[in-house]
Amino acid sequence: MRNVILFFLVSTFLLAFGTPKQIEINHHTFDLVQEYYNEYGERGVSLKFYAHGANKEKLPMLALSLMNSTGACSGKSIQDGTYEINGTKIIYYSHWERKGNAGDAPEGDLIQTYKVYQNGTITRVSGELYIEDHVRGNNSSDGMQYLFDAPKTTEEEKALKDYIKSIERRFGGEFVRGKEAEALKKRVRDALARKHKKLWQ
Numbered sequence: 001m002r003n004v005i006l007f008f009l010v011s012t013f014l015l016a017f018g019t020p021k022q023i024e025i026n027h028h029t030f031d032l033v034q035e036y037y038n039e040y041g042e043r044g045v046s047l048k049f050y051a052h053g054a055n056k057e058k059l060p061m062l063a064l065s066l067m068n069s070t071g072a073c074s075g076k077s078i079q080d081g082t083y084e085i086n087g088t089k090i091i092y093y094s095h096w097e098r099k100g101n102a103g104d105a106p107e108g109d110l111i112q113t114y115k116v117y118q119n120g121t122i123t124r125v126s127g128e129l130y131i132e133d134h135v136r137g138n139n140s141s142d143g144m145q146y147l148f149d150a151p152k153t154t155e156e157e158k159a160l161k162d163y164i165k166s167i168e169r170r171f172g173g174e175f176v177r178g179k180e181a182e183a184l185k186k187r188v189r190d191a192l193a194r195k196h197k198k199l200w201q
Contacts, residue, residue, distance in 0.1 A: 022052060025116040026088040031056075034066070044068035047083065049090075051120060062114060062122045064092050070105070077105030082195040090114040090122070093191040096131065103135040109181075109188040110171055127173025130181035147177070 020031035029052035036045050045067045048060035068079040081094040094110040108131030115125045132144060143159030151157040164175045176184055 020050070020056075023085065025085060025090070026118060026120075028052075028116060028120040030061070033060075041072070042068065042070045044079070049122065062090070065094065071099075071102050073100070075099065075101035075103070075105075077102050080192055082191050084191065084194075088116050089125075090116065091191075093188045095188050095192060098135070104133075106131050106133045106171075108132055109185050110173055111184060111187060112172060124172065127171075128176050128180070128184055129167065129171050129173035130176055130184055131167050131171055133167060133170075 020033045023030055023032055031050045031052050031054070033048045033050065033056060034045055035048065037043060044065060047064045047066050048056075049062040050056060050058075050060050064081060064083055065079060066081045066083075068077075070077045076099040077096065078099055079094060079096050081092065083090055083092045085091075090113070092110075092112045092114065094112075096106045096108055098105045098107050108129065110127065110129040110131065112127040113125050114122050116122055132147070134144065136145065136148065143156070143161070143163030146156055146160035146163075151160050168175050
């Protein structure tokens with residue numbers, strides 16, 4: 001896995017300084033620019049969508065994180081992402097995991113679907129996620145613990161709802177649990193496996 005990530009970083013670093021990749025969605029052409037960053041203890045790759053020919057100094061129409069690593073050697077937060085085009089839709093997949101002593105880092109999965117409309121705008125139309133934003137037991141005062149231990153009081157139910165709402169706002173999607181969360185996890189793993197396979201071809 002480490003070699004795959006290193007290869008991905010090098011290839012995307014080179015692409016960032018090359019000609020933007022062009023793609024057509026719903027009769028609109030977009031310039032896709034991959035940018036590598038490494039600052040303030042955080043490094044990664046972002047993918048930005050611009051209308052074809054637009055000024056790349058301006059804000060992109062859509063920005064997606066394809067890889068992010070934060071933290072020291074003793075504890076890192078690792079994010080791996082990819083995207084696929086399906087007709088007029090852009091489907092984004094992302095997975096977070098912890099390495100070492102990154103107890104306050106998120107872990108989980110996210111899928112977001114964006115639609116390109118006839119006027120060329122890009123809008124998020126759906127999202128689903130399951131994310132634990134810290135190691136279980138690290139913060140007993142929040143509602144995450146009630147994902148595992150059913151709430152028994154009104155206060156505990158409220159704490160769980162507040163936790164879910166905060167995660168939905170932070171990451172952009174509807175929180176799912178149980179079998180839906182397992183299905184989400186599998187879809188993300190499968191999409192990332194397809195990405196890594198392409199890197200070696």
